[in-house]
């Protein structure tokens with residue numbers, strides 16, 4: 368089955384869609400495959416059609432925390448239209464396969480400068496990312512790991528469009544910026560409550576309304592910021 372279309376591109380009028388996608392190529396990222404590494408040139412932008420890409424900050428001591436998860440609702444490299452030339456984050460495929468439409472950054476920047484429909488879409492998307500990032504800062508500072516764990520699983524679920532996806536506890540700890548043992552306790556609590564099943568590197572959401580109730584308010588707020596149809 369071919370991957371579904373990226374929802375930012377789907378919002379384009381037919382003529383713009385045809386003109387722009389004709390200049391794009393499909394690339395597929397497998398697990399841990401990098402779109403950008405920290406400090407690397409932002410030479411292209413990507414519009415995911417399936418899967419989930421993670422944007423992760425790596426600190427000097429090697430510790431990491433996810434700052435964004437991007438699926439078919441979003442894009443990677445949008446900051447190039449603001450003049451960014453290098454990535455500050457490690458951006459890689461978290462849930463494969465992630466098929467993305469790729470456009471050279473120079474062509475993307477020129478297109479946004481035209482002031483057409485894509486410009487409005489990208490501006491709107493940027494506002495959503497900024498609002499979500501602000502919310503994420505407050506969430507990470509103030510909310511309990513159990514709530515954040517539930518929120519993160521739900522956000523992944525929406526982007527994958529399925530209740531089951533591959534995920535190790537070690538990876539979940541990396542994404543949440545906490546110790547592995549802390550994630551084990553949090554995931555154990557959600558599993559004991561019958562909300563998720565966790566085994567062999569896969570997580571399955573058993574009770575979505577229950578998991579939403581276990582999440583902090585941030586899930587609903589972050590979900591509302593994007594066009595997520597999952």
Ligand SMILES: [Zn+2]
Pocket residue numbers: 505506507510514515518583584585586
């Ligand atoms: Zn929160």
